[in-house]
Amino acid sequence: MRLRNVTLHQLRLFRSLGTHLSYTRVAEELHLTQPAVSIQIKRLEESVGMPLVEQMGKRLFLTEAGRELFEACCDVLERLRVLNEDMIGMEAGVKGPLNLAAITTAKYFMPHLLGVFLRDYPDVEPRLTITNQARVLERLENNLDDLVIMGTLPENAGLEAQYFLDNPLVVVAPPDHPLVGQKNIPLARIAEERFLSREPGSGTRAARSRLFAEHGLSANIYMELGSSEAIKQAVMAGMGISVLSLHNLRLELESGLIAVLDVEHFPLVRQWYAVHLKGKKLSNTARRFLDFLLQDGARYWREVQPHLPTAPARRGNRKKTAGG
Structure with missing residues (x-):
């Protein structure tokens, strides 16, 4: 693979194409026309020197070179995103985007904990996606969020999960x-x-x-x-x-x-976990929020919780519980 004159715009476009495998979806996501997307992909293939996509019937597939480039695009753009957020954080403290996803049951406590965090860091720009277990796993696999809040953990060695709250x-x-x-x-x-x-x-x-x-x-x-x-x-x-x-x-x-x-x-x-892909470099803001969950999340949540029943608690397996 020979990379010549590849632009960041082309990398963003190809990451979107590798994610959706649809020129139409890419055009909608990046606010481009479909012909413009096709032209940019052709130019990218010319720069690389080999085909990156192939069409079979109505379905689009990445070639082997395309899959390698897609992984590289994801890595490069993620590193640039983290670098940008870290620079913002170093310049003016903890601020900027914080993207979180959580399964539906977490809607009862995540807004409260996020609200406490934002009182200390008002320049953070949060985005909290509450959705079902299947969609959360999809977002986690596609690395769409800084952290995912869930309970039942998938059998996936490529995850880092840290317990922060009983359920x-x-x-x-x-x-x-x-x-x-x-x-x-x-x-x-x-x-x-x-x-x-x-x-x-x-x-x-x-x-x-x-x-x-x-x-x-x-x-x-x-x-x-x-x-x-x-x-x-x-x-x-x-x-x-x-x-x-x-x-x-x-x-x-x-x-x-x-x-x-x-x-x-x-x-x-049972237990709640903050989860991300193994090896993911968290931004300064995401790292600070994770530290808040691990150190103070349970204490702040207890302050607004009803009194627990007096029967002795029976604990589940910490590695495969909570949520749902």
Whole structure:
């Protein structure tokens, strides 16, 4: 591969093409016309001296040279981005972009922690993307964010994950449920109740299922719902009981709309992690935010959390838990 007269604009354009494999998507992302994109790719191929893309039917593929160049583009542009943010940080403290992504359940605590951080660093420009587990993993794989907040970690040796916050799961019921106020309710008794469950693939559902299975039990599933919000509404409507993260329940507990049952083996404590690709060089701003999460995140969050139930907490595996 011979690189002659390659510009940063061409590198940005080819990174976009390698990501989307679509001239149309590249044109939309970079605010160019599709012919302009095609011309720039042709010029880049002339500079390199070999084909970078090939068309098969309606699908576009990178050649072997194209894949190597795509990896180099990602590396060069990421290093330049970090350098630019570090220069800004050295010039005027912690400031500039901070791109974060988090799974849906994290929406209950990440805005609070980010707000505390921004009080100390008001010149930081945050962007917080809240989305589902599959999309978060996609963003992580494509290195679209400085940090990703998640719980259940994929089997991927190419990640660095640092635990920063517990995620206690509790059994919840409507406030007029006959089990409210009872102490150390047997797990077998809970298994008899109508259970409102998250959909398959949910980390909360997986943790509850493992605990029940360890004791030879299974939940009496009455209904499956696709979000914690839907489950809270169903619990408040008296349709059954469920297991939810205590992080989700602050307003409902304070207003008396939901009650936490005192059940043996609960709270079941899982963990939250700040994750990025291994070898990724964090910007000065991202590094400062990660340090804040690791050193102060749990303390600040405890200040706004409802009181934990008195039953001894049961901890999950720190390497494969939380979220969902």
